[in-house]
Amino acid sequence: MLDRLFWISGILLELLLLARGVRTRLVAKYPVFYIYVIFVLFQSIVRFCVYHWYPLRYMESYWYTEFFAVIVGSGVLFEIYQKGLAPYPGTARLARNLLALVFVVAVGKALAASLRGPMWWPARTTAELERNLRAVQAFAILGLVILLLAYSIPLGRNLRGIVMGYTLFIATSLANLAALASPGHEFQHVWSYSQQLFYLLVLCIWTVSLWNISSHSALPTGAETSSPYKVSEQQTRERWKRIRLYFGKHKDR
Amino acid sequence: MGEATAIVALVLLALVVVSALIVLWRRPDDAIPAATLRSGAATDGAGEAAHSLSPAANQWDECPRETIEHIFGPDDLNFIRCNGSDRLRRAFERDRRQIALHWVWNAFDDTHRIMSRHFRAVRSSPDLSVSLESKLVAEFLLHQFMCLTLAGALRLAGPNNLTRLAGAIGNVRHQVGTVIEGFSKSAPGDLTKDSGLQTHS
Numbered sequence: 001m002l003d004r005l006f007w008i009s010g011i012l013l014e015l016l017l018l019a020r021g022v023r024t025r026l027v028a029k030y031p032v033f034y035i036y037v038i039f040v041l042f043q044s045i046v047r048f049c050v051y052h053w054y055p056l057r058y059m060e061s062y063w064y065t066e067f068f069a070v071i072v073g074s075g076v077l078f079e080i081y082q083k084g085l086a087p088y089p090g091t092a093r094l095a096r097n098l099l100a101l102v103f104v105v106a107v108g109k110a111l112a113a114s115l116r117g118p119m120w121w122p123a124r125t126t127a128e129l130e131r132n133l134r135a136v137q138a139f140a141i142l143g144l145v146i147l148l149l150a151y152s153i154p155l156g157r158n159l160r161g162i163v164m165g166y167t168l169f170i171a172t173s174l175a176n177l178a179a180l181a182s183p184g185h186e187f188q189h190v191w192s193y194s195q196q197l198f199y200l201l202v203l204c205i206w207t208v209s210l211w212n213i214s215s216h217s218a219l220p221t222g223a224e225t226s227s228p229y230k231v232s233e234q235q236t237r238e239r240w241k242r243i244r245l246y247f248g249k250h251k252d253r
Numbered sequence: 254m255g256e257a258t259a260i261v262a263l264v265l266l267a268l269v270v271v272s273a274l275i276v277l278w279r280r281p282d283d284a285i286p287a288a289t290l291r292s293g294a295a296t297d298g299a300g301e302a303a304h305s306l307s308p309a310a311n312q313w314d315e316c317p318r319e320t321i322e323h324i325f326g327p328d329d330l331n332f333i334r335c336n337g338s339d340r341l342r343r344a345f346e347r348d349r350r351q352i353a354l355h356w357v358w359n360a361f362d363d364t365h366r367i368m369s370r371h372f373r374a375v376r377s378s379p380d381l382s383v384s385l386e387s388k389l390v391a392e393f394l395l396h397q398f399m400c401l402t403l404a405g406a407l408r409l410a411g412p413n414n415l416t417r418l419a420g421a422i423g424n425v426r427h428q429v430g431t432v433i434e435g436f437s438k439s440a441p442g443d444l445t446k447d448s449g450l451q452t453h454s
Binding site for chain 2: 087088089090091093094097131135138141142145146148149150151152153160163164167168170171172174175177178181182228229230232233235236237239240243
């Protein structure tokens with residue numbers, strides 16, 4: 001009974017989120033995110049129907065739809081990177097390098113695993129594949145959060161809501177995958193409710209933050225009069241030099 | 254990777270992601286108005302910027318290096334020891350530790366401010382160099398780590414004991430240096446000579 005209530009609440013919230021998106025025209029601003037929401041809505045309805053009319057097929061349909069949700073979700077991450085860092089070309093380049101590093105490490109790990117076994121792709125099941133992809137997403141979002149915090153990059157309420165909701169969603173997905181892999185069915189049963197509750201919380205965060213279009217979404221290009229990078233870098237080193245002298249460093253490179 | 258290791262890794266990763274979420278949530282939403290940024294960037298000269306970091310920012314210019322060496326040095330403690338009062342020695346050590354800790358935290362905070370300022374100044378630079386930036390961040394992290402280690406050591410041992418430790422390390426370094434120098438003199442061209450290493454050709 002409770003799981004049905006969660007399910008229907010989720011579908012209603014997804015519909016509300018979409019309706020607000022169309023009304024506020026945020027759909028045009030964040031197209032990938034709204035495609036993701038449409039996909040998740042479709043996924044929820046399909047799963048609900050399968051659960052009721054073909055319960056034996058439910059697990060199969062769950063993992064297939066989940067795999068595609070992870071792929072579309074990765075698109076949301078790229079959109080966050082693209083929209084959030086658009087007014088900051090230097091930081092965006094840094095972010096691209098960071099993302100490339102995350103993916104190179106992931107591919108390197110996959111190749112290293114392939115050397116140990118006959119399979120090229122290290123995942124033996126869809127759950128394992130999702131686990132790997134979610135881990136890559138988690139590292140990508142951690143990199144983004146570090147950049148946002150370090151460079152004090154303002155996101156605006158809308159994008160900030162998307163980031164926070166998606167970060168919470170990834171964290172709960174990782175915990176869910178850990179619970180699935182763990183022995184003990186009681187814990188898995190309890191966690192399945194928590195996972196649904198957290199997903200409703202994610203939808204609430206998205207609905208609230210995307211209810212209206214944010215007036216200050218990002219700094220317009222050219223609002224900051226920045227000096228050339230080399231000059232700023234030299235200035236920072238000069239300032240450091242004063243402090244470093246007291247730490248026994250007499251020369252600065 | 255074993256199943257148990259995978260579970261632990263996933264849980265840890267989830268915790269790190271949740272921590273990132275909390276930090277992001279606690280950050281004031283877009284607290285830096287564009288006008289402040291513009292004025293900040295305009296007055297971003299090398300000289301005055303360092304002075305406007307904090308009320309105590311001038312300490313790096315006003316406080317001579319000798320004073321710092323004096324704080325961490327043994328002279329005052331030796332003088333107090335001559336008086337033979339334990340109470341006075343304890344009070345002196347407590348005060349000296351507070352001064353040293355204050356100095357270390359100031360260095361920590363000022364470096365952090367300098368770096369924040371740098372990040373804000375360069376975030377929209379189209380010519381931002383990824384390698385230079387990575388190097389700068391690595392140096393910054395190393396410096397902060399040094400400050401934290403020093404603060405921890407000060408809490409545990411106090412500035413005077415640290416001086417003795419530093420002196421001991423300095424002696425060891427000197428001895429190691431002498432030994433290495435001896436090595437290089439005995440085997441200038443071929444490192445395998447006189448080193449006990451055998452080559453089979």
